Amino acid sequence: MSIKKELLNELTEHQLRQLAETKGISFKLNNVQKKYYQNWAEKDKLVDLMTTNRNITVSEIEKFIQEKKF
Numbered sequence: 481m482s483i484k485k486e487l488l489n490e491l492t493e494h495q496l497r498q499l500a501e502t503k504g505i506s507f508k509l510n511n512v513q514k515k516y517y518q519n520w521a522e523k524d525k526l527v528d529l530m531t532t533n534r535n536i537t538v539s540e541i542e543k544f545i546q547e548k549k550f
C-alpha cells in the first residue's frame with residue numbers, strides 16, 4: 481500500500497470529502513468507473529480515487545491530518 485493511501489485511510493469519509501473540497505477535487509465518474517466502484521464502500525471509493533489524484537500530495541494530506549488533530 482502506498483504512503484498516500486495509508487494516510488488517506490486514517491481519515492473519515494467526512495474528512496476525505498472536506499479535503500477533496502479544499503483541493504477542488506470533484507468525483508465525477510464515467511460509466512466504466514461507476515460499474516467498477518458499484519459495490520465499494522463509500523470511504524474505500526474516495527480513498528482509491530484520491531490516491532490516484534495528482535492534485536493532492538502526501539505532504540498536504542499530512543498537514544490536513546495534523547490540523548484535524550487540534
